[in-house]
Amino acid sequence: MDISDHHMTDVGSIRPDVHIEVHVKSQSTAKRSEVRTHVLSLLDRHSTVLGSYTWTEFDDEFLAKNVESVSVADLTGPKLVDLKVHNLCIHIFSLNDDSPSMLALEEEEELSAANHWLLPAAEFHGIWESLIYEEGIKTQLLDYVSTTIFFSDRNVDSNLIAWNRVVLLHGPPGTGKTSLCKGLAQKLSIRLSGRYAHSQFVEINSHSLFSKWFSESGKLVTKMFQKIQELIDDKDALVFVLIDEVESLTASRSAAQAGTEPSDAIRVVNSVLTQLDQIKRHPNVVILTTSNVTEKIDLAFVDRADIKQYIGPPSASAIFHIYLSCLEELMKRHIIYPRQQLLSLEELGTMNFMESDVTRLSLTLRNLAQRSVGLSGRALRKIPFLAHALYGKSSTLTVEGFLKAMERAVDKQRQEQRF
Known part of the structure; x- marks a missing residue:
């Protein structure tokens, strides 16, 4: 069933796409076509929005009963957008509430190869929106995978135009690489729901691959990929495979070549690389990988990646937006009270960052963001909690x-970093 709707005017006119994401309540039994009709009516009444906008309350009784939210998604900046010209x-x-299942390899013992989610998963909801990077990084990743699927659907000859369906995100620990992979898979499962009946997400932990299965050589690796192959064989499913800390595969191989590890290790790694080469030939699979130490990944793997995206520590402007989202959440929950209007960096810029009663608190937040440069994304998200605790x-x-x-919590974090 195709549940994406392309709303066009006259034939031949090309208008930029705007994505509208409609989160239906899990208990709703409403037909998708009916939901779409009511959503179009809502958008017709509110056709001018300020940037990415989300409705969570509805005058329309049908929407109030069946829909959690309607979002104008992934527009950058606070500019006015006229939906009628898009x-x-x-x-x-709707979200899948199930906990992840384990891909077990051996019937007689619970040997977990990987975790497996059905997408879109309730557990991954909101991850994509919560991640704040330099402008363009998330959009580029989304566009890359969308083009991968589009080229496959159009049967573009991959001997003439090369692409591999492999993404490598690298950079220091704590920058949100794994979360970005999960958010990307979730986002694409929603975007491509008209093309694929369902999506699946398989997370392989490279460390467990070697610590648990060393004596079994490449045999269990092959079994694990056979399980993944079974998922891919369903052509109505879009399958995402995540290999976290992929450098541990190639580090083991280099150690084996140096003679410090048994030759069994090299067979395991070669088996993984061979299996990856086999599954990436399928049009409905995307392989996502992360690495904390890029220099340890050997060229055999790096060559397989179409996109090698560096994810660095957040800049001062990204930190400002991370803190701003945290403060908004705490005001919503009445932990910070009364609610006060905080300005965005763009709004402060229009006022030349001059101090006044209107800008004072926002400028304090900007200074705090500048003092926080160097802290990882993971540490930054803990600052509001530590501040309160x-x-x-x-x-x-x-x-x-x-x-x-928060200032005191940042100072404490910076002192702890020195040890």
Whole structure:
């Protein structure tokens, strides 16, 4: 069933796409066509939006009963957008609430090869939106995989135009590479729901591959990929395979070549690379990999990756937006009270970053972001929690009081980094 809708005017007109994501309540039994009709009516009434906008409350009784949210997705910046002059791509989805299952290899013993989710998964909901990087990184990754699927669908000859369906995200620990892979798979499962009936996500842990299965050589690796192959054989399924810390595969191979590891290790690694080469020939699979130490990945693997994207520590502007999203969440939950308007960097820029009653708190946040440069994304997300736990002396704090607590938490984190 095709549940994406392309809304066009006259034939031959090309209008830029705007993606509308419609999150249907899991208990809803409404027909997708009916949901789409009501969503189009909503968008007709509210055709001008400010950047990426989300409706969570509806006057329309049908939408209130059946829909969690309607989002104008992935528009950058706070500019006004007229939906009437765009091609609306409507993606209707509901979340899968199941916990991940284990891909077990041996019937007699629970030998877990990998974790397996059905997408879109409730566990991955909101990951993509929460990740803040330099402008363009997320869009490029989304566009890359979309083109991969599009070229495959059109039977483009891969001998003439080369692409491998392999993405490598590399950079220091704590920058959100694994989360970005999960968010990307979730996003694409929604975007391509009109093309694929369902999507699956398989996460392989390279460390467990070697610690558990060393004595079994490449035999169990082959079994694991046979399980993945079974998922790929369903042509109505889009399958994402994530190999975290892929450098541990190639590090083991180099150790084996140096004679410090048994030759069994080299067979395991070669088996993994061979299996990857076999599954990437299928049009409905995307292989996502991450690495914390890029220099340890040998060229045999690097050559297989179409996109090698560096994910570095957040810049001051990215940190500002991370903190801003955290403060908005705490105001929503009344942990920070009363709610006060904080300005974005773009809005501060239009005021030349001049201090006034309107800009004071936002400029304090900007200074705090600049002091936080060098902390990992993982550490930054902990700052509001540590601020409240260590320096929040009451259950409710004002924005000003909370920013002071955050400053102390940042100073503490920076001191701890020195050890």
